[in-house]
Amino acid sequence: MTRYNQTYIIGISFVSALGGYLFGFDFAVISGALPFLQRTFALDAYWEGFATGCLALGAIAGCLIAGTICDKKGRRTGLLLAAAVFGVSSLAMALSPTRFFFIGSRFTAGIGVGMASLLSPMYIAEVSPAPFRGRMVAINQLTVVIGILVTNLINYTLRNNGDDAWRWMFGLGAVPSALFLLGAWWLPESPRWLIDAGREEEARRTLHKIGGADFAAQTIAGIQHAPQKSNAAAGIFKKAVLPTVILGISLAVFQQFCGINVVFNYTPKIFASIGVGTDGQLFQTVLIGGVNLVFTLLAMALVDRLGRKPLMLIGAVGLTALYIIIARQLHNGSVHVSWFLLTAIGTYALSLAPVTWVLIAEIFPGKIRSAATSVAVLSLWLAYFILVFTFPPLFAHLGDKTFYIYAAICSVGALYIAAKVKETKGKTLEELTVG
Numbered sequence: 001m002t003r004y005n006q007t008y009i010i011g012i013s014f015v016s017a018l019g020g021y022l023f024g025f026d027f028a029v030i031s032g033a034l035p036f037l038q039r040t041f042a043l044d045a046y047w048e049g050f051a052t053g054c055l056a057l058g059a060i061a062g063c064l065i066a067g068t069i070c071d072k073k074g075r076r077t078g079l080l081l082a083a084a085v086f087g088v089s090s091l092a093m094a095l096s097p098t099r100f101f102f103i104g105s106r107f108t109a110g111i112g113v114g115m116a117s118l119l120s121p122m123y124i125a126e127v128s129p130a131p132f133r134g135r136m137v138a139i140n141q142l143t144v145v146i147g148i149l150v151t152n153l154i155n156y157t158l159r160n161n162g163d164d165a166w167r168w169m170f171g172l173g174a175v176p177s178a179l180f181l182l183g184a185w186w187l188p189e190s191p192r193w194l195i196d197a198g199r200e201e202e203a204r205r206t207l208h209k210i211g212g213a214d215f216a217a218q219t220i221a222g223i224q225h226a227p228q229k230s231n232a233a234a235g236i237f238k239k240a241v242l243p244t245v246i247l248g249i250s251l252a253v254f255q256q257f258c259g260i261n262v263v264f265n266y267t268p269k270i271f272a273s274i275g276v277g278t279d280g281q282l283f284q285t286v287l288i289g290g291v292n293l294v295f296t297l298l299a300m301a302l303v304d305r306l307g308r309k310p311l312m313l314i315g316a317v318g319l320t321a322l323y324i325i326i327a328r329q330l331h332n333g334s335v336h337v338s339w340f341l342l343t344a345i346g347t348y349a350l351s352l353a354p355v356t357w358v359l360i361a362e363i364f365p366g367k368i369r370s371a372a373t374s375v376a377v378l379s380l381w382l383a384y385f386i387l388v389f390t391f392p393p394l395f396a397h398l399g400d401k402t403f404y405i406y407a408a409i410c411s412v413g414a415l416y417i418a419a420k421v422k423e424t425k426g427k428t429l430e431e432l433t434v435g
Contacts, residue, residue, distance in 0.1 A: 004129055004211045012187055013136045016123045017143040018180040019079060019116030022086045024147020025173050026055060026109045031265050031285050032155025035278060036166035041099035045392040052265050054103050056385035058110020059117065060378050066115040067374030074197075075123040075190045078115055083184055085112035087177035094171030109173075110381075118377045122370065125361035126190040129211055134303040137361050138296070141354035145296045147176075148264070149289030156282045192366065195223050223366070236372050241365055247420055248360050248376040251312075254413045255356040256383035258319055259406030260348040262391040263341055264288065269395065270341070274333045284338060291342045295349035308355050309421045315351025316414035319344060323407035330400035362424055 030037075030052050037043055043051060062082070069078040089109035096102035120140045128136035154172060158165040191203035200220065207216035236245045263270065267288060268281035276284070302311060322344040329337035364372040394402045 002129070002211050002215045004131075004215070005209060006132075008209055009128060009132075009136065010139075012127060013124045013139045014143070015180075015183040015187055016079060016120050017140040018176065018183055019082055019112075019120040020140040020143035021147040021176055022083075022173065022180060023113050023116050023120075024144040024149075025151050025176065026086075026089075026106075026113050027144070027261075028148040028151040028264065028285075028289070029155065029169050029173065030055070030106075031267055032152065032159070032282055033166040033169050034266075035268055035281075036163060037102070039163060040166070041102065043099070045396050047099070049389040049392045051099075051103055051106065053385040053387075053389040054107045055110040055113060056381040056388070058107040058112075059114030059381035059384075060110075061107075062111035062114020062116075063118050063374050063378040063381065064114075065111065066118045067370055069115075070119055070122070070193070071370050074193050075119055075126070076184065076187050078119045079123065079184045079187065080181065082112045082115035082119065083177055083181035085109075085115065086180065087174050090170055090173030090177055093173075094167045114377070114381060117381070118373055121357045121361040122373055123187075123190055126192045127188075127206070127210065129215070132304055133362065134308070134358050135300050137358045138300040138303055138354045141357055142293075142296050142300060145289070145292045145349065145353075149286075149293050152282075152285040152289040156286050159279065159282050191219065192223055195220060236368050236375060241368060241372070244363055244365070245368075245372050245375065248363055248372060249379045250416065250420070251356050251359055252376045252380035253383040254316075254409075254416070255352050256380055256387050257406075257409050258316070258348070258352060258413060259323065259387065259403070259409065260319065260344060260352075261384060261387055262395075262402075262406075263345060265388050266391055266395070269392070270330070271338075273395070273399065274330060274335065274337065276335070284341075287338070287342060288345050291346045292349045292353075295346040296354060299350045299354045302350075303355060303358060307423050308359055309417065309423050311351040311355045312359075312417045312421060313351075313414060315347055315355075316410050316417055318347040318351070320407050320410040320414065322347065323403045323410065327400045327403040327407070330403070359421070359424065 034048065034052070037051060038048065041047070041051075062085075066078050066082070069081065085108065089105055089112060092105035093102060093109060096105055121137050124137050124140060125133055151169075155169050158168050161168065188206040189202065191206045194200070194203035194206070204216050204220060207219050211219075236242070267285045268278070271281045271284055299311065322340055326337055326340045326344065329340055360373060360376050391402070394405075
């Protein structure tokens with residue numbers, strides 16, 4: 001029986017997942033900063049949506065950049081570049097003199113987010129042994145939610161520091177960016193990428209450190225006997241793998257169109273609609289961050305036990321019911337809507353949030369993994385942009401009825417998951433390879 005060096009595996013997974021922390025930072029910081037940005041840059045509903053959503057447009061560019069870099073230069077190089085982009089963009093957003101400079105800087109931050117959202121889970125999946133790969137990839141989602149919670153706490157702490165408080169909210173992102181950059185220097189390159197690059201001995205040393213000589217030999221043999229990498233961009237359209245690619249894209253888009261990110265990004269707006277003051281609005285973001293963390297930890301414990309498909313179904317069905325209740329609570333102006341919004345956050349954190357990333361990291365064949373993952377994550381960010389850009393005008397015109405739209409999407413998503421998703425827990429990446 002293989003004895004794994006779990007300390008080492010967890011260590012490199014956490015360092016790689018610092019990209020997830022910064023993903024969480026850039027994702028969450030806008031929620032607390034929006035009330036200040038509205039005053040500073042005179043944002044109407046459409047500019048509010050664009051200032052929030054331009055992160056996703058940058059993330060799309062980041063996915064394209066990362067897909068090329070991780071194939072040619074390796075996963076580690078891509079993570080180093082993402083860390084540098086995070087640091088520069090955090091300072092640029094903090095120092096923004098105009099609305100357009102801020103949006104350009106947030107777009108640049110999105111490039112780092114897109115790179116990290118693709119590279120961190122891919123890297124972790126490629127270095128983690130099959131028995132606990134799901135938990136290790138879920139570490140990336142854990143750091144995302146820690147980033148959200150810490151950022152919400154900082155935003156709440158800075159809320160009474162004047163009209164320029166938002167500059168500190170964004171500027172403090174330079175600190176974890178520097179830690180990520182330093183940590184990424186320590187990371188070994190992905191053994192699977194090294195073998196593809198003809199650097200077998202380097203791969204063997206890393207694999208030996210992870211699980212010993214027998215594990216290294218077995219893993220290398222499995223990689224070498226897997227279908228060889230072809231033209232990845234063309235490969236994703238081949239008949240044998242196209243259904244898997246479509247599944248990955250569909251899951252990525254559904255994770256966004258399920259609607260929960262409007263709660264994360266527009267908490268102040270939702271609570272303002274029922275008369276809650278600014279302090280109460282920002283306090284709700286802290287509660288949301290805390291619930292998100294607790295249920296993400298629970299998901300990490302369940303993903304390799306209960307499995308991927310059951311958790312995805314729990315998320316889709318649960319959110320369908322909760323959105324209907326939330327719409328009714330908002331219609332009645334009830335402050336009790338907070339409990340149902342928090343339950344929706346917990347349901348998402350237990351299911352769709354981490355498990356979608358796990359599935360995207362593991363379902364694609366090795367020969368097209370980086371290209372297919374790039375397409376899926378790119379689709380995810382495009383869906384995120386559409387979601388957060390459309391919410392302010394939708395909410396302005398439809399109010400509480402907006403949540404019925406998300407309920408309908410979740411009900412369709414549940415049916416799709418039941419029909420199309422196959423269980424992947426406990427299998428090696430090579431065992432999951434098709435075509």
